[in-house]
Amino acid sequence: MNSSIGRYGLGWSVGTLKGTGERMVWKDGALPGHHAMVVMLPDSDRAVIVLQNAYHQLRAQEFGDAAFGVARMLSGAAPRTTPTDPLVIALPWAMAGLAAVLLLCVAGPALRRLPGRRAAARARSRRRIVLTATASVTGALTLAALLWWLPSSLGGTPAMALLWIPDVGWGLVAAFVLALLLAAERTVLAALDLRWQRAAAP
Incomplete structure (x- = not known):
């Protein structure tokens, strides 16, 4: 300063x-x-x-x-150089990277052929399907909650982040929406896996 x-x-x-x-x-x-x-x-x-x-x-x-x-x-003095906070540079890239990873997680099941998924579901136990889905949904919802809380930790709201730090704000919103989509997708897929698993049971 x-x-x-x-x-x-x-x-x-x-x-x-x-x-x-x-x-x-x-x-x-x-x-x-x-x-x-x-x-x-x-x-x-x-x-x-x-x-x-x-x-x-x-x-x-x-x-x-x-x-x-x-x-x-x-006043006759030389101006001073203000160093840029590394967080200011890293945070937008971190939000963009997180959104990219979540997008891949959401798009992953769509890249897998349906017959192969059915066969995998029939080979898994009901307990494994439920535990895997519960862990995935819990993790995605926890991440969404943390992303929603992040602006308040900086003294603002998500709407304020979009106005005052848009590069971070839009990355945060994208990651938040994708985390919710991931939780919804994993819930639907678990329901389908359980249905196929029951259909395959003798």
């Missing part, structure tokens, strides 16, 4: 600009896809306004430090 906040009131923060010791008053605001910030330097009678046609909630510090960097240059 390129600033040191001393006081806060009426939406404005009062502090000093790091590396210069100069007094600073600043305020920022954001909408999905937009960020604005004003930094006032009363000692030098200067102000900086930075408008950006981009915004990402997990990278809020980087957007703010763009304005602080300009203020530092006005």
Whole structure:
């Protein structure tokens, strides 16, 4: 962070600009896809306004430090580089990867021919079919619950995630829907396996 906040009131923060010791008053605001910030330097009678046609909630510090960097240059100091949090880079890819794995799990049974599935169901015991289906459905529903809870752990809701971190939000929604589909699919397939298993019983 390129600033040191001393006081806060009426939406404005009062502090000093790091590396210069100069007094600073600043305020920022954001909408999905937009960020604005004003930094006032009363000692030098200067102000900086930075408008950006981009915004990402997990990278809020980087957007703010763009304005602080300009203020530092006005004060004769070099701007500082804000490191990107590795989580910000990894999380979208993790959500996309999870959605891809779930899609393969859902599509897998469709790639298997029906006669082969019937033969496999007849060769399995009723207990094995029930236990396998119960484990699969429980795992898929648990994953869906965790995905639904994830935005609240970051202080938001799924709808807010779609607005403020859309790359993560859409991956999360896709994975959540696919997890529910997987649970439903495994339930239907278990019912069919039990039906075929009973039909094959002498």
